Amino acid sequence: MVGEITMKKYILNSFVAAAILFTAACKPEIETPAGTTAGQANFSKYIAVGNSLTSGFADGGLYLEGQQVAYPNLIAAKMATVGGGAFTSPFFSDAQSNGSGYVALTALVNGTPTITPVVDKLAYRDAAKHLTKYSGEIQNLGIPGMRVDLSFDPTLTFSAANPYFERLLTDAQVGKTNYFQFIQGRNHTFFSLWLGNNDVLGYALNGAVTIAGDPTTVLTDKVTFSSLYSNLLNALTAGGQKGIVATIPDVTAIPYFNTVTVPALLAAAKAINPAAQAVFIQTGTGAVRAATAEDLIRLPFQSAGLFGQGAIPYGLHPLNPITSDWVLDKDEVIKVKDYVDSYNSSIKSLATSKGLAIADTYTYFNQVKTGIALQGVNINSAFITGGAFSLDGIHLTPRGNAVIANVFIDAINTKYGSTIPTIDITKYRGVKFPDTK
C-alpha cells in the first residue's frame, strides 16, 4: 500500500519533471553577436561631454527623471555587457528630484495644450537660484547651455554665471575655471562629444537677436568653432582614447520653430476677423513686411498672449508687427542653416582625421522631421504628439533619448567592431498626457 503510493508519487513527479524539462528544452533560440565584444574600443571608463542634451535636460528643466534617461546614461548601461564600467552622473536627490523645475502638460482640450510649471521638490539652495551642489566623481559631464566657444571662456566667469556648471564646482573653482579645464584629467578610456548646438541655437532661440553682454546669444564664428573643436578633440584623445562625436541637428528641425506657423496664425486671425489679410513681422534688418510660411515663429509665442492684442492688433498690422526677437525670418533661417552646415563639416572632418566614430544626428533628426516608424512607434518632430521632443520643443523625451542613444551605439559598433546591444526604445515614454479631460 505504502509502496503503491510512493510509486504513484514517483510517476507523478516524473511526469511533472518531464513536462518542465520539455517546456524548457523546446524553447526557440536566436543567436546573435550582440553584447559579446568591445571590438577595438575600451569602454571601462566612458565620459560624456556636451550640453543640455547630454545632461538629460527636458521639458524646460533639468530634473532627475530626465537625468536618468539621458542618452549617455542609456548607452553606458548597454556598454556594461561589453566591458563598460560604472557611469556616474550628478543626479539630483530624491528629495530635490525636480531639480531646476520643469513644465508638465496639465490639460489638452480640443488639441489646445495647457503647460504648467512643476515647482515642488526643487533643488535651489538660495534666492539667487543657485542649485544644490553636487560633489563626487562624475562621468556625465553634460552642462545645459554649454557651448564650444564658452568651453574656452577666457574670463572664467561662465563657471559662475551658469547655475548647472556652478553646481558641479567647489567654491574654490567657481569663477576660476572653464569647461575645457573641467573635462580634462578624468582618466577616461572612451568619450562622446556632442557639443556646438548652442553656438547657433543660443542665437536662433532669441530670434537671431544677439543681446549685448550676453555671450549665450552670440553666433560663434565658423573658423573659431573649427579651431576650438579641434582643441577639444586633441584634449579628449590625448591618451590615444577612442570616442564618438555627434553632428549638430538643424535647429529648424525642432518643434520650437515649427509649431507656431505663419499659416496657422493667419488662419486663427481669420477665424476671428475674416478681413485679416496677413501676419506682419519685423525682420532681422528692422524691415516690416507680411510674413510667409518660410518665416519661423518661436514656440513660446503661442502662450505669450500678444497676438492680435492692442488697438492696432499685434502682428496683424504693419504698424504693430511681431517683433524680431520672436521671429527667425527666412534670411535668418538661411544664415543659421549655413552655420550649422559649416560646424558639421568641421566636426566631421576633424573626427575623421582622428579616426573617431560619428553619430550623424543632423541627418537623423531630418528623418525624424518627416517621420519614422521604429519598433511599432511612429516618431516625428510634431510638438507634444511626435514622441521625440519634450514640452520645451527643443530637448528630447525619454523615448527621444533612447532613439538617439541607438544612433550613437550603431555608429560606435560600426566604427570599432564592438557589439554594444541596442536599446529597446519601447521601454521609454514620450510626452505624458494628462488623464483628466
Next chain:
Amino acid sequence: MKKILLSVLLSAPLWVLGQGFQVNLQGQKQIGMAGAGSALALDEASVFYNPGAVTFLEKNSVSAGVNPLLFKSAFKQSGSNVTENVKNKIAPPFEFYAVWGPKSNRWKLGLGVYTPFGGLVDWGNDWSGKYSLTSLNLKAIYFQPTLSIKITDHIGIGAGFVYNHGEVNLQRAVPVNFPDGRSGHTTLDGTGKGYGWNAGLYIKTLSNISFALVHKSKVVTKLDGGTAEFDVPNSVRSSFPAGNTFNAELPLPATTSLGVGIPLSQSTVLAFDASWVQWHVYQDLTFNYAQKVNGSFVTKSDRNYRDGSSFKLGINHKASDKLALRAGVGYAFSPVQDGYVTPEAPDADRYILSAGIGYTPTSHFEVNASFFFEDVKSRKQKNIETGLDGTFKTLVYAPGISLTYKW
C-alpha cells in the same frame, strides 16, 4: 490660434494571418503522417481531407479529437542581446467527425467540425513589439455537412458546405503615455461568420495507387459590430472614443491539394500531398469604425500576401490487427513576403515532423494519438509599416488524441 492638431499617433491596428494561422491538425491519423492523406480513405477525417474519399470508408463512424498546441515563438530585436518569448499558452484545436451511409448504397453523409485556422499568441504587455501586438486569440471553427458519392468502384466525388464561426481578440499597446508613464492599450474583440465549400475527387486505380484532387474554397469571414476599446489618457479620449465598434473582413484562403496514395505492401501505405494555399486574397486589412479613431473612420493596412504551398509525405504501417504506426515529414513555404512579417504570425518557411500511433482494441473502438512538430525557420525582418526590426524564431508542438466509435 493655440490649436495644435493631434497628428497621427499610431498606425492602423494590425491583423495578420499567415501560414502560422493555418492549423494543419484535422485528424489524428493524418497528423501522424505530417498532414498527408487526401488520397487515402483512412477514416472519417476524410470529410476534411477529401470528401470524395468518404464514400469509400467501410464503416459508419463518429470520432472526436483534440490537439493541444503550444506555439513557442521568440523575438530578438536587431542589435539587442535580449530574447523575448511568448507566454506558454495552450491553444486547443479540435475535430469532430461523423460519417453515415447505408452499407449497400453508393453514397455517404458526413459532418465535420474542425478548426483549420487559429492562433493564440501572447507576448505580454511589456515586450519590445508591444506597439505592434501584445496578444492575439483567433479561432475559426468550420462546420461542414458533406455528401460523398461513389461514381464507379474506383471513383468517388464529394462536396461539403462550410459555415465558419470566427472569433478574434486582438490587443496591443498604444504609444500614448499616461501621467505615470505607462502606455495606452487597445483591445479589438469580435465574432463573425463566413461561408464556403470543400469538394474532392478520389480515384483508386487498378494497381491500388490512389489519387486525390481537393479544393477548399476561400471563406471570407465578416466581422460586424466588434468592440474597439481604447484605454488611453482622458485628455486624448476624444481621438479614441469610448464604446466604439468596428467591421472588418477576414479572407481565409482557398487551398487546392493534389494527393497520391501508394501501397507498399498489404500493411504499409505511403501518402503524399502537395497543397497550394491561395493567400493572395489577403492584400490588405481594413477596419471600418463606427466612430473616428484618431481622425479617421477607416484604417487600411497593406499585407500583400503571396500564395503559400506545402509538401507532405507520410507513412502508415499496420504492425498488427490492433496496432498502427505512422510518421511523416513536410515542408511549407510561407505566404508572407519580406517586410510584412509581424508578431501575430511570425511566419517563415517551415519543416514539419510527425509521428502517430493507433490502437484498435475491438472492431468498434479505436484510439489514435499523434505528435506534430513544426520548426519555423529563423527570420530577420524589418516590418515596412511598423518598423519592428528583429529576428523571429518559432517552434510548434502539438500532441493529440482522438477516440472513434465505428459500426
